[in-house]
Amino acid sequence: MKKKILITGSSGFLGNLAIDYFKNKYDLVLVDLSNSINKNFYRVDIGNFEEIDHIISKEKPNMIFHFASEIFDSHNKNKIFKTNVEGSKNILSSAIKNNVENLIFTSTFSLYEKNYDYLIKESEPISCKNYYGITKSKVENILLKSDSNLNIFIFRCPIIVDKSRAHRLGVLFEFLKDNCTLWILGDGSNKLQFVSASDLFIAIEKSFNLRGKHVYNIGCEKVETMKETFEYLIKETGSKSKIRYFNKNLGLFFLRILSFLRLINFIDYHNKILVSNIVLDISRIKKDLSFIPTKSTSELLLDAHNYYVNNQSDNQIGSSVKPKMGFFNVIKFLSKII
Numbered sequence: 489m490k491k492k493i494l495i496t497g498s499s500g501f502l503g504n505l506a507i508d509y510f511k512n513k514y515d516l517v518l519v520d521l522s523n524s525i526n527k528n529f530y531r532v533d534i535g536n537f538e539e540i541d542h543i544i545s546k547e548k549p550n551m552i553f554h555f556a557s558e559i560f561d562s563h564n565k566n567k568i569f570k571t572n573v574e575g576s577k578n579i580l581s582s583a584i585k586n587n588v589e590n591l592i593f594t595s596t597f598s599l600y601e602k603n604y605d606y607l608i609k610e611s612e613p614i615s616c617k618n619y620y621g622i623t624k625s626k627v628e629n630i631l632l633k634s635d636s637n638l639n640i641f642i643f644r645c646p647i648i649v650d651k652s653r654a655h656r657l658g659v660l661f662e663f664l665k666d667n668c669t670l671w672i673l674g675d676g677s678n679k680l681q682f683v684s685a686s687d688l689f690i691a692i693e694k695s696f697n698l699r700g701k702h703v704y705n706i707g708c709e710k711v712e713t714m715k716e717t718f719e720y721l722i723k724e725t726g727s728k729s730k731i732r733y734f735n736k737n738l739g740l741f742f743l744r745i746l747s748f749l750r751l752i753n754f755i756d757y758h759n760k761i762l763v764s765n766i767v768l769d770i771s772r773i774k775k776d777l778s779f780i781p782t783k784s785t786s787e788l789l790l791d792a793h794n795y796y797v798n799n800q801s802d803n804q805i806g807s808s809v810k811p812k813m814g815f816f817n818v819i820k821f822l823s824k825i826i
Contacts, residue, residue, distance in 0.1 A: 490513070490514050490515045491514050491515070491550040491551065492514065492515040492516075492517060492547065492548070492549045492550050492551075493510060493514045493515070493516055493517070493549055493550065493551045493552070493553060494516075494517040494518075494519060494543070494544065494547060494549035494551070494552045494553070495507070495516060495517070495518055495519065495552075495553045495555060496519045496520070496534055496552070496553070496554050496555055496556035496575075496579065497519075497520055497554075497555035497556030497557065498516075498518035498519055498520045498524065498526070498529065498555075499518075499520035499521075499522040499523070499524045500520070500522075500555065500556070501648075501650075502555045502594065502648060502685060502688075503518070503520065503555050503556075505650055505685045505686075505689075506553060506555065506685075506689060507526065509685075509686065509689045510689070515528075516528060517530070517543070517547045517549055518530065519532045519534070519540070519543060519556070520532070520556065521533055530543050533575075534556055534571065534575035534576075534578055534579060535570040535571055535574050535575045535578065536578070537578040537581065537582070540575075540578050540579060540582055541578070541581075541582040541585065541586075544582040544583065544585075544586050544588070545582070545585075545586055548586060549588060550588065550589050550590070551588065551589055551590040551591070551592065551696070552579060552583055552588055552590070552591050552592065553592045553594075553692070554576065554579050554591060554592060554593045554594070555594055556571065556575060557571060557572050557594075557620075557623075557624075558571040558572055558620075559620060565619055568619055568620065568623055569623060572620075572623035572624065572626075572627060573623050573626050573627060573630075576593070576627040576630065576631070577630060579591070580630065580631060580634055580638075583638055584634070584636040584638055588638060589638075589639060590638075590639045590640075590641065590695070590696060591631070591638055591639070591640050591641070592641050592643070592692050592695070593627065593628075593631060593640070593641070593642050593643070594643050594645055594688075595624045595627070595628055595642050595643065595644045595645065595703075596620070596621060596624050596644060596645055597644060597645065597646045597647075597681070597705075597707075597766055597768055598616055598618055598620055598621035598624065598757065599614045599615070599616050599621050599624060599625055599644065600612065600614070600615050600616065600621075600766055601615050601616045601617050601618060601621065601757065601760065602615050602764070603678075603763075603764045603765055603766075604764075604765050604766060604767070605765060607767055607768065607769035608705070608766070608767065608768050608769055609705070609769045609771075609772075610644070610703050610704070610705055610769075610772060618755075618756075618757040620757075621757075628642055628703070631701070632701055632703070639698065639699050639700060639701070640700075640701045640702070641692070641695045641698070641701075641702050641704070642701075642702065642703045642704065643688060643691065643692065643704050643706050644703065644704065644705045644706065644768060645683055645688060645706055645707070646680075646681040646682055646683050646706075646707045646708075646766070646768060647680070647681070647682045647683070648682070648683055648684075648685055648688065649682045649683070649684060649685070649788040649789065649791075649792050650684060650685040650686065650791075650792065651791050651792055651794075651795035657789070657792060657796075658796060660721075660789075660793075661792075661793045661796045661797065663729060664721060664722070664725050664727040664729055664793065665727070665797055667727055667728040667729050668729055669729060669730050669731075669732050670718050670722070670729050670730070670731050670732070671732055671733075671734050671739075672714055672715060672718065672731060672732070672733050672734070673733075673734055673735075673736045673739035673740065673762055673763045674733070674735075674736035674739075674763050675715070675733065676713055676714045676715030676716075676718070676731070676733065677713050677714070677715065678713065678714055678763060678764060678765045679711045679712070679713055679714070679765050679766075679767050679785075680711070680714065680761060680762075680764075680766060680767075680785070681707040681708055681711045681766060681767045681768060681785060682707065682708055682711075682785045682788050682789070683706050683707045683708060683781070684708075684781075684782065684783060684788050686782070687706070687779075687781055687782055687783075688706060690779070691704070691706055691773060691777055691779045694777040694778065694779065695777060698776070698777075702776070704770075704772060704773040704776070704777070705768035705769055705770050705772065705773060706768070706770060706773055706779070707767070707768045707770055707781070708781050708783065708784055708785045708788065709770060709780075709781045709784075710781075710784035710785065711767050711784070711785045712784060712785055712786050714762075715731065716786065717785060717786045717789065718731050719731065720786040720790070721786065721789060721790060721793065724790050725790070725793060725794075736763050739763075740759055740760075740763065743759040743762075744756060744759060747759060
């Protein structure tokens with residue numbers, strides 16, 4: 489008999505990929521506020537305990553993958569708190585009440601918001617100022633302090649990339665496609681880590697037989713510098729783009745102004761990570777789960793790029809949508825004439 493998994497946020501980027509990965513091996517129960525054509529789907533507000541508890545009590549899942557969250561794009565802090573914190577409390581309470589075996593929670597490297605010149609271990613003090621990271625940190629504390637036999641696994645993820653991931657990364661892909669200059673703030677020596685959705689699912693599946701509460705960093709093991717990543721993408725895509733460098737502090741100043749004026753779909757945190765070193769130490773997950781990342785940061789971006797340029801007519805959702813170029817079109821135009 490197949491085990492049953494309930495997935496929150498099932499209509500989002502990660503949820504949709506999880507459905508494809510797990511659907512042939514497990515019975516899936518899908519939960520989201522957005523509508524879905526998938527079978528065994530429930531339109532539920534996890535911020536309402538009665539709603540989510542009714543579904544968990546009815547379906548009796550063995551495991552819950554808690555992927556639902558409000559992200560950076562929401563400027564409504566009350567909405568973010570209700571979904572991320574109150575919703576997670578409700579999931580936890582109902583899981584304990586209904587004797588769920590395992591609860592998987594996807595956390596974030598947004599817990600860390602400064603420049604690190606070393607690999608970040610799970611024991612590193614939280615340094616986030618962004619509200620999204622703050623809510624994720626609150627949820628981690630709630631889960632780890634809970635008193636029950638529920639097995640809890642927290643995966644701290646960097647930027648999750650898969651072949652269908654575009655959204656803000658699509659800005660980079662548009663520049664490559666049109667042979668525009670790729671601008672790097674600073675000297676390009678900083679590193680930004682990614683993780684593939686499939687690697688995350690492999691790690692989650694490996695955790696099923698563990699017991700207790702566990703926190704794991706996850707991500708690519710090979711993380712190239714920003715300069716190396718851009719050079720690789722230009723070479724492998726055949727783009728005629730060139731790399732140019734811009735003063736880091738001045739560039740951040742301009743990006744903050746553009747963000748404040750809503751001319752670009754970035755917030756200050758997104759701007760900061762463009763110039764920061766944020767690489768998670770994955771030695772714990774490698775040891776405990778025998779986890780081996782399949783690709784490097786550059787290889788993941790190349791896969792995402794190739795899917796993006798070959799599937800631009802797809803009507804996709806969440807983080808897979810084509811980016812809103814807005815003011816970036818102005819930058820593209822200037823890049824061609826400078």
